[in-house]
Amino acid sequence: MTIRQTIEKQLSENPVVLYMKGTAAFPQCGFSGKAVYLLRQCGVDFMAVNVLEDDDIRQGIKDYGNWPTIPQLYVNGQLIGGSDIMQQLYDSGELHKILSKAHA
Amino acid sequence: MMNSPDRLTIIRERLTQALSPEKLEVIDDSQHHVGHAGASTGMGHYSVIIKSPQFLGKSLVESHRLIYQALGNLMETDIHALRITILQD
Numbered sequence: 001m002t003i004r005q006t007i008e009k010q011l012s013e014n015p016v017v018l019y020m021k022g023t024a025a026f027p028q029c030g031f032s033g034k035a036v037y038l039l040r041q042c043g044v045d046f047m048a049v050n051v052l053e054d055d056d057i058r059q060g061i062k063d064y065g066n067w068p069t070i071p072q073l074y075v076n077g078q079l080i081g082g083s084d085i086m087q088q089l090y091d092s093g094e095l096h097k098i099l100s101k102a103h104a
Numbered sequence: 105m106m107n108s109p110d111r112l113t114i115i116r117e118r119l120t121q122a123l124s125p126e127k128l129e130v131i132d133d134s135q136h137h138v139g140h141a142g143a144s145t146g147m148g149h150y151s152v153i154i155k156s157p158q159f160l161g162k163s164l165v166e167s168h169r170l171i172y173q174a175l176g177n178l179m180e181t182d183i184h185a186l187r188i189t190i191l192q193d
Contacts, residue, residue, distance in 0.1 A: 029185075031185060066169060067168075067169065067172070068172050068179040068180070069179070069186065079165055080165070081164055081168065082168070084168070084188050084189070085165065085168065088164065089164075
């Protein structure tokens with residue numbers, strides 16, 4: 001399976017996927033930690049992919065979404081954004097709405 | 105890789121050139137991240153606060169992408185982390 005296929009599989013099988021540095025329990029970067037916190041605040045289940053464990057995924061996800069930074073949140077296969085966008089959407093209440101559609 | 109004042113200047117220049125911002129502030133946050141894993145590479149942490157007519161009608165993802173595209177290879181060589189705030193009207 002190519003990296004692109006691996007990513008497509010993760011996104012098709014999981015409505016909410018966070019590509020991050022470290023694990024949800026032990027984020028290795030403040031921005032990834034914030035992303036986990038915001039998802040927890042919204043009370044959703046999500047799949048966390050630790051890009052530090054796999055350099056191919058780390059580069060592959062940057063290419064896949066044409067987005068150069070980690071973390072990246074995907075909902076229903078769509079790139080929602082990084083931690084700044086997540087914070088902005090959380091503050092406006094939009095993140096709750098996006099996530100509730102994901103699990104509907 | 106450039107030193108920190110040069111980086112700030114070139115970040116400002118690239119964003120100004122690409123996005124003709126009405127407001128632009130670039131802040132070097134690197135000193136807050138000394139000792140953190142990303143800081144050891146010598147790359148910097150920056151915050152950008154920006155308002156540009158080019159973001160009108162664009163989604164947040166599209167707007168952030170324009171910023172990343174304007175910065176180009178700096179995202180690989182000089183910028184470890186970038187906090188982006190897009191100002192609305």
